[in-house]
Amino acid sequence: MNTPTKATLPTPAPRSSRPEILAEEIIERLTYRIGKDAKVAKPHDWLTATILVIRDRIIDKWMDSTRKTYATGAKRVYYLSLEFLIGRLMRDAVSNLGLMEEISGALTSLGVDINVIAGLEPDAALGNGGLGRLAACFMESMATVDVPAYGYGIRYVHGLFRQQMADGWQVELPETWLAHGNPWEFERRESAYEIGFGGSVEFVTGHDDQPRYVWKPAERVIAAAFDTPVVGWRGNRVNTLRLWSAQPIDPILLAAFNAGDHIGALRESNKAESLTRVLYPADATPAGQELRLRQEFFFSSASLQDILRRHLQQYDDLTSLPDKVAIQLNDTHPAISVIELMRLLCDVHGIEFDAAWDLTRRTFSYTNHTLLPEALESWPVPLLERMLPRHVQIIYAINAKVLVEARKERNFNDTEVRSISLIDEGGDRRVRMGNLAFVGSHSINGVSALHTDLMKVTVFADLHRLYPDRINNKTNGITPRRWLMQCNPGLTGLIRETIGDDFLDDAEKLKPLDAFARDSAFQQKFAAVKRDNKVRLSNLVAQRMGIKLDPNAMFDIQIKRIHEYKRQLLNIIETVALYDQIRSRPELDWQPRVKLFAGKAAPSYHNAKLIIKLINDVARVINNDPSVRGLLKVVFVPNYNVSLAEVMVPAADLSEQISTAGMEASGTGNMKFALNGALTIGTLDGANVEMRDNVGADNIVIFGMTADEVAKARSDGHDPRKVIEQSRELAQALAAISSGVFSPDDRNRFTGLIEGIYAHDWFMVAADFDAYAAAQRDVDALWAKPSEWYSKTICNTARMGWFSSDRTIRQYADEIWRAG
DSSP: OOOSOOSOOOOOOOOOOOHHHHHHHHHHHHHHTSOOOTTTOOHHHHHHHHHHHHHHHHHHHHHHHHHHHHHHTOOEEEEEOSOOOOBOOHHHHHHHHTOHHHHHHHHHHTTOOHHHHHTTSOOBOOOOSHHHHHHHHHHHHHHHTTOOEEEEEEOOSSBSOEEEEETTEEEEEOOOTTTTOOTTOEEEEEEEEEEEESOEEEEEEOTTSOEEEEEEOSEEEEEEEEEEEEEOGGGSOEEEEEEEEEEESSSOOHHHHHTTOTTGGGHHHHHHHGGGTBSSOOOSSHHHHHHHHHHHHHHHHHHHHHHHHHHHHHSSOSTTHHHHEEEEEESSTTTHHHHHHHHIIIIITOOOHHHHHHHHHHHEEEEOOOOOGGGSOEEEHHHHHHHOHHHHHHHHHHHHHHHHHHHHHHOOOHHHHHHHOSEEOSSSOEEEHHHHHHHTOSEEEESSHHHHHHHHHTTTHHHHHHSTTSEEEOOOOBOHIIIIIITOHHHHHHHHHHHOSGGGTOGGGGGGGGGGTTOHHHHHHHHHHHHHHHHHHHHHHHHHHOOOOOTTSEEEEEESOOOGGGTHHHHHHHHHHHHHHHHHOTTSOOOOEEEEEEOOOOTTOHHHHHHHHHHHHHHHHHHTOGGGTTSEEEEEOSSOOHHHHHHHHHHOSEEEEOOOTTSOOOOSHHHHHHHTTOEEEEOSOTTHHHHHHHHOGGGSEEOSOOHHHHHHHHHHOOOHHHHHHTOHHHHHHHHHHHTTTTOTTOTTTTHHHHHHHHHTOTTOHHHHHHHHHHHHHHHHHHHTOHHHHHHHHHHHHHTOGGGBHHHHHHHHIIIIIOOO
8 A cells, every 4th residue: 555645744733722822823813814913903804814723723633634544544435516505614613623712712802702703704605405504514424423535516606696685586696705715725736637528539449459438528627626624523533625616728818819809818718617606507598508517527527536546646556446435426416427437447547347337336325315306317418428428428338238237137128128227218318317326326325214215116116126225224414513502502501501511422412301301490491592592583684684573472484495395385375374364363362473484496496486576575465464463474584594594593493394295305404493492393204204203293293195195196186176175264365365465566476376286286285285274273372381382392402313414424434335
């Protein structure tokens, strides 16, 4: 085994964590790295100086972790994800290093409030929702449980988008998180790779007289690496998040510039940089589809070249790749990696095709995150042939192997063969990236027990028959460091005071808190913490939106990507029905409630954007109606991101997890809310099923159809019109929305949205409405009994330790990666 270290270097002395020393270092960074006198330094200067001091302490541990991995020859995990929703990093790093009190004290001695400067740190705009946040939790947990790992993704300049509201409509603006640089990252100029597109493939004879295929791209860009350290709990290991930035081979065409074509001279530069500007560019046009595919191949190819370079730097050849490398595909976005690794092994490193296929399958594993067929990516064959001609050849070669195996060894019929084929022959030929990821991996995991079971009988039913040992379950988890200790210090302090500190290192040791669920004194303290968190959220809403909230009301929160299957529409329709009832039956004992929504809709998803508009239109009417008497308020908080979630999650009394059963793979927001002492109202979908099993059926409010019932209703012919006619409250709410009661400026605005429920009700909004409304009234009755309410929510906090991402990562490491 070769090691990159040629000499033993002295180890730096441990750095002091005394507040006075930290304060001196902050002043030193402020002066010599930022060029500011403390007397004139602005809050953003103090933020950067503080980050640099923290970063230096991380670097020591980062280098120790890297040296340890090389010295032990440990297997490395490479996590490929198009999203990493890491949020702000300063508090995360300081907390995991155990320096929160010391850094806070150092800043206080300098007249600086850590809360003020921490709030200035921009959220890294590297993700959209649960997929990216899961990847971030997993990176932190891999460092925490001592798994050597790299995360690979794209360094988006503008990320998804910054959401604003204009008259209740979502408006997408560019996110500018990198406008003033990123003090956490390190550019690695030595780790730059050429990425090709287009061109042709030539068949040649190599020096060993073996036939070779040579891809000659017509276009090339440079993938440049930027590294961010990821600190595990107590700083025991620091792993690396490596993000790729696209750069042109020639930044400017000087001949064109000097000839007067000043714009055209930058054409290649703009084309390269467009690759890493925006996450999920709209793909409604051929140009948008091409850009998405270019992004996916760009980061996949760069990552694989980097992985092979690192492996060969330490080991003699590539035959040991599966023993030393585990590559995890986070959804189908990086699925082209399977083919790119085959190309590199066969065409660049001269490995025979069957041997390369064996190495590839033993190296890759794939996490599926969706049962929606449209979300399992597919690409037109002509587009792939134009952009990646060699890869299409390999895809067809692999497809032939798989189909022959299915036909000859498993006796698959024509229908089954068509189902497992990498090429969808229905209409224009398309490459199925989900099938590609499946056949190219030794492990395919779902992210909740229900989701995994459904995978076997729906999207991958025939592939499961062909390879029955590959599908397994790894239920998602969340990092308790960010989603309890950092976002909810009040509750963390109360738990430490009550049961001690063991849960800080093992979230499953929250269980002793169960004994205090009915303790009235503890309930009062628990309720006080919750109220403080609600006051904090109320202040944020007042500051950003000018809306005053009552922290004594129930905070009923649904925050997630806006999608019809997540059923924000069901929530707002029930809100309209509740509004009607409050006005028509004022004598009843209604419980005051604040309905809070947040989330972004994909720019090209018309119905999702219409749902946002509906929520805002309903909010305008209800919030300005004196007959409601403050009993109901509706708020859509714009620009949902990690930092906003860190305020909203601890403030929630009720967590809305109401997706159509069988359509949510797992969900992780459900876990965050419950851990922070919210009661869940939800369907038996995704991880809600396992949450019910862990917290107890009495401590979660379950309603609605099961996944089997949804499937049966769709196959038998669901009649939503009949259902609506039999539900007075639903019919009246739908009539009010569709007739323009909430949109007097455009009375037909929501007609099409409501007609979809009458016509097909694919997401079972009408089918589940009465059960949902009844469950909400049960919630009202429970809220009226504080002792019962808090006994249930305390049980939720106490019993959510199993949903730590540390547990999930240990399962991946033991059962899939064989690492750590």
